[in-house]
Each structure stands twice: as C-alpha cells, then as structure tokens.
Amino acid sequence: MDAxxxxxxxxxxxxxxxxxxxxxxxxxxxxxLAHHRAWDRFTPAVRPRPRSAPRHTPGADRRRTP
Incomplete structure (x- = not known):
C-alpha cells in the first residue's frame, strides 16, 4: 500500500x-489475467479522425528517385 x-x-x-x-x-x-489486460487503465492512444480530415497515404510524402 505504501508503494x-x-x-x-x-x-x-x-x-x-x-x-x-x-x-x-x-x-x-x-x-x-483471464481477461489478459486491465483495459480500463488505458486511455485510447488514437483519437478518432474527423470525417472531413484528409486521409494520409503512407509513403505519399516521399519523393521517388530513379
């Protein structure tokens, strides 16, 4: 309890x-342990994206060089 x-x-x-x-x-x-995690302990790591926000395509910001 002290800890x-x-x-x-x-x-x-x-x-x-x-x-x-x-x-x-x-x-x-x-x-x-039967439930594997105490889910109530964690806050969501990712906030929902607003519907009007543009989607990001991974790698789309990289320039390709020949």
Whole structure:
C-alpha cells in the first residue's frame, strides 16, 4: 500500500489488486489475467479522425528517385 501511495496509484485503480490475505490477491489477479489486460487503465492512444480530415497515404510524402 505504501508503494502504491508513493507512486500516486489508488488502491482501487483498474488493474490493481490489494488485500490482507495473499490468497485473496491471487484470486483477484487470476481473474484479471483471464481477461489478459486491465483495459480500463488505458486511455485510447488514437483519437478518432474527423470525417472531413484528409486521409494520409503512407509513403505519399516521399519523393521517388530513379
């Protein structure tokens, strides 16, 4: 708990399991591992592109030389 507090992480944050009993922590961790990730922890890395924005074609800005 001290490490979480020092890091500024709430004990009830997504993907965090705390308990006084190691068996309870293991049970919570096992349940989360079944889902592979704590998706609630992450914010989307890519914002949706507005429909009016032009599409970028990868490599279109490179000049070809013979």
């Amino acid at each position: 979480l507090q020092t890091a500024g992480i709430a004990p009830d944050a997504p993907g965090v399991v705390t308990a006084d009993d190691p068996a309870t922590v293991l049970e919570g961790l096992t349940e989360m």
